Amino acid sequence: AQSVTQLDSQVPVFEEAPVELRCNYSSSVSVYLFWYVQYPNQGLQLLLKYLSGSTLVKGINGFEAEFNKSQTSFHLRKPSVHISDTAEYFCAVSDSDTDKLIFGTGTRLQVFP
Amino acid sequence: GAGVSQSPRYKVTKRGQDVALRCDPISGHVSLYWYRQALGQGPEFLTYFNYEAQQDKSGLPNDRFSAERPEGSISTLTIQRTEQRDSAMYRCASSATRESSYEQYFGPGTRLTVT
Numbered sequence: 001a002q003s004v005t006q007l008d009s010q011v012p013v014f015e016e017a018p019v020e021l022r023c024n025y026s027s028s029v030s031v032y033l034f035w036y037v038q039y040p041n042q043g044l045q046l047l048l049k050y051l052s053g054s055t056l057v058k059g060i061n062g063f064e065a066e067f068n069k070s071q072t073s074f075h076l077r078k079p080s081v082h083i084s085d086t087a088e089y090f091c092a093v094s095d096s097d098t099d100k101l102i103f104g105t106g107t108r109l110q111v112f113p
Numbered sequence: 114g115a116g117v118s119q120s121p122r123y124k125v126t127k128r129g130q131d132v133a134l135r136c137d138p139i140s141g142h143v144s145l146y147w148y149r150q151a152l153g154q155g156p157e158f159l160t161y162f163n164y165e166a167q168q169d170k171s172g173l174p175n176d177r178f179s180a181e182r183p184e185g186s187i188s189t190l191t192i193q194r195t196e197q198r199d200s201a202m203y204r205c206a207s208s209a210t211r212e213s214s215y216e217q218y219f220g221p222g223t224r225l226t227v228t
Contacts, residue, residue, distance in 0.1 A: 004155075032215045043117070044156070044204070044219040051215065090155050094215055099144065100169065101217060103155030 002027045004091050006104035014112050015083055021076040021107045023091030031093050033074040034101065035065055038088040047089075050074060061085070086111045115139070117220035119205050125226045126195055134190045134223045138207030145188050146217060147180055150202040162188060195227045 007022045025031060035047040048059025055067040065076045074091060091104040118137045126132050138145050144163050148156035158172040164185040173179070177195075182188040192199055202224050206217040 006155075034215070036219075041221075043221045044206075046216070046218075049215060092155075099161055100146065100158040100172070101148075101156070102158070103148075105153070105155050 002031070002093055002102045004093050004102055004104035006091055006107050008107050009105065010108045010110065012110045012112065013081055016080045018079050019077065019081050019085075019109065021089050021091075021109065023074045023076065023104060025072050025074065025091075025093045027072070027093060033065075033067060034092040034094075035059065035063070035074075035076050036090045036092060036103075037061075038090065038106075040087070044090065047076070081109070081111050083111050083113060085109060117205055117207050117218055119203075119220040119223050121223060122221060123224045123226075125228060128196060128227055129194055131191065131193045132195055132225065134192075134203050134225070136188045136190070136205030136207075136220060138186065138188070138205070139209075139218055141209070142207035142218075143185075143210050144208040144217075145182055146206040146208075147188070147190050148204040148206065150204055150222070152201075156204055159190070192225075195225075197227045200225055200227045 003026045005024045013019045033050040036044040037047050038044050047063050048057050050057050050067045058064045063078050067074050088106045088108050090106045092101040094101050120135045146161040147159040150156040160170040160180050162182040165182050177193045180190045202222045204222045206219045208217045
């Protein structure tokens with residue numbers, strides 16, 4: 001069965017600093033990878049996705065992620081965070097045979113002024 | 114256009130009561146998914162539909178949980194004889210086509226509290 005591990009439950013960072021949120025997955029087949037963001041009292045919003053092709057994917061709000069097949073990782077990065085980036089971030093995986101998403105436990109990004 | 118909507122947004126019920134949670138997907142979306150999210154956890158898959166057909170219900174925890182989508186649009190997730198462990202956020206998502214199931218759009222969720 002597929003699984004997703006988000007190693008950090010909380011990441012505190014100061015405004016304008018860079019940030020990396022880590023995600024590792026386990027799968028023996030081709031996968032699609034996603035990052036979702038959840039702002040307080042809102043639904044999940046897709047930040048970016050990797051389906052195939054270039055291993056560096058760019059998403060909304062200045063975020064990007066790099067797919068690393070050998071390390072089974074899909075870490076999310078942003079070079080300079082804003083207060084408004086404070087939210088919960090979820091990494092998810094699905095494979096080409098199933099339609100369901102498998103989510104990690106989430107990383108709470110807290111940006112301080 | 115309108116996104117995925119869910120109702121009610123909050124539901125408090127007493128143990129043993131039945132509850133029905135509604136999901137209204139984006140108009141024209143073929144696929145509809147239900148997830149459950151416990152506090153401090155990521156969403157966990159429950160079931161999904163393509164049109165009115167339930168394709169996978171492997172994530173439903175037991176036979177107290179059921180879901181339907183009779184006309185291929187609105188879906189209802191029903192929990193019978195609720196228990197305190199059923200308390201969670203229940204999330205619905207939809208996608209445009211079967212081939213684009215990776216593009217899932219989520220609703221705001223229904224927060225269920227069983228007392």
